[in-house]
Every structure is written in C-alpha cells, then in structure tokens.
Amino acid sequence: MEFKEAKNKFVQTWGALGSQWGINKTMAQIHALLMVSNEAVSMEDIMDELQISRGNASMNLRALMDWGIVYKEYKVGERKEFFTAEKDLDELAVKISRERSKREIKPVLKILKEVSTFEANNSAEEKHFVDQTTKLYDFVLKADNVLDKITEYKDNWLTKLVVKIMK
Amino acid sequence: MEFKEAKNKFVQTWGALGSQWGINKTMAQIHALLMVSNEAVSMEDIMDELQISRGNASMNLRALMDWGIVYKEYKVGERKEFFTAEKDLDELAVKISRERSKREIKPVLKILKEVSTFEANNSAEEKHFVDQTTKLYDFVLKADNVLDKITEYKDNWLTKLVVKIMK
DNA sequence: ACAAAGTTTCATTTTTTTTTGAAAGTTTAA
DNA sequence: TTAAACTTTCAAAAAAAAATGAAACTTTGT
Numbered sequence: 001m002e003f004k005e006a007k008n009k010f011v012q013t014w015g016a017l018g019s020q021w022g023i024n025k026t027m028a029q030i031h032a033l034l035m036v037s038n039e040a041v042s043m044e045d046i047m048d049e050l051q052i053s054r055g056n057a058s059m060n061l062r063a064l065m066d067w068g069i070v071y072k073e074y075k076v077g078e079r080k081e082f083f084t085a086e087k088d089l090d091e092l093a094v095k096i097s098r099e100r101s102k103r104e105i106k107p108v109l110k111i112l113k114e115v116s117t118f119e120a121n122n123s124a125e126e127k128h129f130v131d132q133t134t135k136l137y138d139f140v141l142k143a144d145n146v147l148d149k150i151t152e153y154k155d156n157w158l159t160k161l162v163v164k165i166m167k
Numbered sequence: 168m169e170f171k172e173a174k175n176k177f178v179q180t181w182g183a184l185g186s187q188w189g190i191n192k193t194m195a196q197i198h199a200l201l202m203v204s205n206e207a208v209s210m211e212d213i214m215d216e217l218q219i220s221r222g223n224a225s226m227n228l229r230a231l232m233d234w235g236i237v238y239k240e241y242k243v244g245e246r247k248e249f250f251t252a253e254k255d256l257d258e259l260a261v262k263i264s265r266e267r268s269k270r271e272i273k274p275v276l277k278i279l280k281e282v283s284t285f286e287a288n289n290s291a292e293e294k295h296f297v298d299q300t301t302k303l304y305d306f307v308l309k310a311d312n313v314l315d316k317i318t319e320y321k322d323n324w325l326t327k328l329v330v331k332i333m334k
Numbered sequence: 335a336c337a338a339a340g341t342t343t344c345a346t347t348t349t350t351t352t353t354t355g356a357a358a359g360t361t362t363a364a
Numbered sequence: 365t366t367a368a369a370c371t372t373t374c375a376a377a378a379a380a381a382a383a384t385g386a387a388a389c390t391t392t393g394t
Contacts, residue, residue, distance in 0.1 A: 003293050006285040010300060013278045019350095020189045020271055024382065035303075038295035043341080053384045058342060079339055079392070087299065089306045104187055111180045118173040126170050128205035132254065133177060136202075139256045142325055149332050158309055164331050165316050191352065210371080220354045225372055246362070246369060 010036060011050070026052055027060040031070065031085055040073040040082030068095045090158065094151040105144045112137040177203060178217070193219055194227040198237065198252055207240045207249030235262045257325065261318040272311045279304040 011032045018028025029050055034041060047057050061083060064070035069092055073082045086092045116133035120126035153160050178199040185195025196217055201208060214224050228250055231237035236259055240249045253259045283300035287293035320327050 001282075001285045003285070003287070003296070006282040007296060009278060010282045013275060017271060017275055022187045022189045026382075036296045036299050038291050054341080055343075055385065056383050059383090062342085081341080089302060093306075093310075104184060108180060108184055111176060115168075115173040115177045118168045118170070120170070124205050129170070129174060129203045132203050135256060139260075139325065142329060143260075146325065146328055146332055158306065158313065161313055161332075162309060165313060165328075193352080221371080222355065222373075223353050226353090229372085248371080 007036060024060070026050065026056055027063055030057070030060050031064055034070060034083055034085035035087060037084075040075070040084045042080050042082050044080070046083070067099050090154065090156060094154060094157070097147050097151050101144055101147060105140065109137065109140055109144070112140065174203060191227070193217065193223055194230055197224070197227050198231055201237060201250055201252035202254060204251075207242070207251045209247045209249050211247070213250070234266050257321065257323060261321060261324070264314050264318050268311055268314060272307065276304065276307055276311070279307065 011029050014032035014035075015025040015029040018031075019025045030046055033046060033049060043054070043057050043061065046052075046061075047054060050057075061070060064085075065072065069086045071084050071086070073084055075082055086095065112133055116130060116137050118130065120130045150157055150161055178196050181199035181202075182192040182196040185198075186192045197213055200213065200216060210221070210224050210228065213219075213228075214221060217224075228237060231252075232239065236253045238251050238253070240251055242249055253262065279300055283297055283304050285297065287297045317324055317328060
C-alpha cells in the first residue's frame with residue numbers, strides 16, 4: 001500500500017464514521033487529515049486534498065475550532081493561516097465529550113426534568129410515563145456525571161479507567 | 168402541563184437527540200413513544216400518533232427490532248402485531264453499545280490496523296502517519312474493550328461504575 | 335490610503351437522507 | 365382456496381443537510 005492510498009483510506013473512513021455519529025463528512029475528513037499531518041496545513045492544501053470549496057473548508061474549520069479540537073497557527077513570514085489538530089487522544093476525547101455534553105445532554109436533561117415532574121392523575125398510563133421519564137432522567141444524569149468525572153483525570157483517563165475496571 | 172403535551176415534548180426531544188447521534192428522527196420518536204407507553208402499541212397507533220406513513224413505520228420498527236431494543240408482541244384474539252420497547256435502561260444501554268460497536272467501531276478498527284501497518288519510508292511525514300494511526304488504533308481498541316467490560320456487568324452497570332470511579 | 339492576499343458569509347444548488355404510498359407479499363380463518 | 369386483514373418492499377417524491385462560489389469583508393505591507 002502506498003502512502004497516499006493509506007492516508008486517503010484513513011480520511012475516507014474517518015469521514016464515514018463521522019456521518020454515522022452526526023458529524024458532517026467534510027468536518028470529520030478535515031479533522032482526519034490534520035490528525036495525521038506532521039505539520040500545520042493551509043486552507044488551500046485542505047481544499048486541494050479533499051477537493052472541496054473554499055466556503056466549505058472555511059465553515060468546517062470554524063466548526064472544528066469551536067469544538068476546540070483544531071487550532072489556527074501562523075508561520076513567520078507567511079500571510080496565510082495554517083491549521084493543526086489536537087493530536088493527544090486523551091485530550092481529544094475529553095473535548096469531544098465536554099462539547100457533546102454541553103450541546104446535547106444538558107438540553108435533554110432539562111426537558112426530562114420538565115416532563116417527569118408533570119402532575120400525573122392516577123391512570124396507569126400517566127403514572128408509567130412519570131415513572132419512566134424519571135428513571136431516564138436519573139440515568140442520563142448519572143451517565144453525564146460519570147463522563148465528567150472520568151475525563152477529569154485528563155491525562156491517561158482511558159488507561160486509568162482500564163485499571164479501575166479490570167481490577 | 169397536560170399529559171399529551173408532556174408526552175409530545177418527550178417524543179420530539181428524543182427524536183431531535185437521535186438525529187444528532189446519527190439515528191433517524193422517526194426511529195428515535197417511535198422508540199420514545201414505546202418507552203413511555205405502559206402497554207404494547209399497534210402500528211396503526213404509531214402511525215397515528217406520529218403522523219407518519221405505514222411504510223415509514225414498518226421500516227423503522229424493523230430497524231429498532233434489529234437493534235434489539237423493540238419487541239413484537241401478539242395479543243390473544245387480535246390479528247394485529249403490537250410493539251414494546253426495552254424499558255430497562257441498563258439493558259437498553261448495553262444493547263446500543265453492542266450494536267454500535269459491531270457496526271461502527273469494529274470496521275474502523277479493521278481499517279486502522281490496515282493503514283497503520285503500511286510500510287513507511289523514513290520521511291517525517293510517513294513516520295508521523297504510522298505513529299498517529301497506531302496510537303489511534305490502540306486508543307479505540309482500549310475504549311471498545313472498556314465498553315465491553317463495563318456492559319458485561321449488565322445489571323446496574325452504571326451504578327457499579329459510579330462506585331468504582333468515585334472511590 | 336491603497337491594493338494584494340487572504341478569509342468569511344450566505345443565497346443558491348447539489349447531494350443525501352428520509353418519507354411516502356401503492357403494489358406485492360403474507361398469514362389466518364372460514 | 366379464497367378473501368380479508370395485515371405487513372413489507374421499493375421506486376419515486378419530498379425534505380433536510382451539505383457544498384458551492386462569488387461578493388463582501390478583513391488584514392497587512394508599502
């Protein structure tokens with residue numbers, strides 16, 4: 001297998017994975033590309049390698065920076081901006097979970113709390129609704145807290161978790 | 168807040184969450200509906216409550232059953248089929264992680280192994296590629312194993328995890 | 335102050351995903 | 365064996381999401 005081929009395979013696969021997880025293909029591909037680049041890459045080069053438009057590149061780079069997993073870099077004597085990805089995988093995982101928690105879990109918790117505290121009459125139907133949504137609220141809250149605690153270790157959280165679980 | 172209103176809010180929210188996680192809206196909504204129903208629901212009623220076509224209902228119920236989180240039920244004297252959701256949240260989480268691991272993590276691991284074992288020449292670029300994809304492979308493999316181990320507890324895995332983590 | 339080099343924005347187009355609905359298929363009871 | 369009751373399939377339509385590209389904007393060097 002040639003380098004280009006391997007790189008392309010990786011980028012494509014990461015892109016496909018992204019779309020299965022609600023992250024758009026290009027965003028995941030840019031991230032993949034930057035992850036395996038040993039030096040910062042310009043927007044031009046990204047457009048070129050992924051065959052995408054300037055607008056697309058710009059918007060997805062912005063999104064990746066909002067997630068805190070891609071950084072802008074400046075090179076001396078160069079006017080252009082260059083981009084690098086967070087390459088530390090522990091750090092990457094921490095940032096992704098923080099962001100997803102903030103954007104998705106927290107709003108769901110809010111709604112779950114609301115609907116689970118609705119005043120049921122004593123029909124089995126309404127009681128079951130309150131019961132089930134309450135359980136769901138507790139579950140999601142607990143899961144969110146665990147995630148928080150785990151990623152608080154920050155360095156080597158996964159390794160530390162392995163140790164805890166296995167023993 | 169009225170019952171109908173609370174229920175609808177929950178179903179809509181669950182649907183929205185689903186689409187952010189790569190699960191289609193209707194599939195998540197049907198699941199939500201079944202989760203909070205105290206008894207099995209017919210396809211007719213699902214179509215009716217969610218205002219969707221028969222085809223849509225049928226296909227998404229099939230998908231939910233493939234995931235192992237929705238079951239078919241028969242009522243005596245009734246020709247129709249009825250559906251229920253897995254309501255035990257531990258069990259639900261276990262099934263979802265198993266399925267996602269099988270469908271998404273495993274294929275990615277395969278590709279990561281492939282590309283990370285490509286024979287790099289000694290340019291910094293190619294070396295970095297191999298290094299980074301190898302790290303990624305190890306990380307994803309470890310994470311997948313942890314998930315496996317965790318969900319092996321099966322009953323109350325989340326509670327048990329909380330205990331392990333906190334102490 | 336200007337223009338060159340670069341980036342961002344957003345209305346429009348394209349692509350992808352989801353939904354529909356009607357036809358084909360299946361099961362059951364008489 | 366037939367027909368009613370019900371479910372599945374899948375080509376086509378609709379909806380949603382992503383990508384384009386050109387104009388607007390910003391920054392920098394002279």
